[in-house]
Amino acid sequence: xxxxxxxxxxxxxxxxxxxxxxxxxxxxxxxxxxxxxxxxxxxxxxxxxxxxxxxxxxxxxxxxxxxxxxxxxxxxxxxxxxxxxxxxxxx
Numbered sequence: 001x002x003x004x005x006x007x008x009x010x011x012x013x014x015x016x017x018x019x020x021x022x023x024x025x026x027x028x029x030x031x032x033x034x035x036x037x038x039x040x041x042x043x044x045x046x047x048x049x050x051x052x053x054x055x056x057x058x059x060x061x062x063x064x065x066x067x068x069x070x071x072x073x074x075x076x077x078x079x080x081x082x083x084x085x086x087x088x089x090x091x
Contacts, residue, residue: 002054003085005047010078012040
């Protein structure tokens with residue numbers, strides 16, 4: 001579940017930064033950010049909630065949880081998290 005949320009959070013951030021913000025500034029369509037902003041915000045909050053649950057249940061260690069949280073605020077960082085969790089699950 002956490003891996004899927006990494007992808008969801010990553011793609012909503014990319015859609016916000018690469019699609020909605022340019023539409024707002026270049027095409028004069030602020031509605032794109034008004035729609036995509038809350039969608040990404042909800043995806044981010046759900047990801048943080050799942051990450052906190054995984055950390056408290058010891059499904060991920062503290063260092064990994066911090067890396068995943070930091071990666072979540074960087075564009076394409078969610079993809080790093082997805083791969084990292086996949087490698088960890090393969091062990």
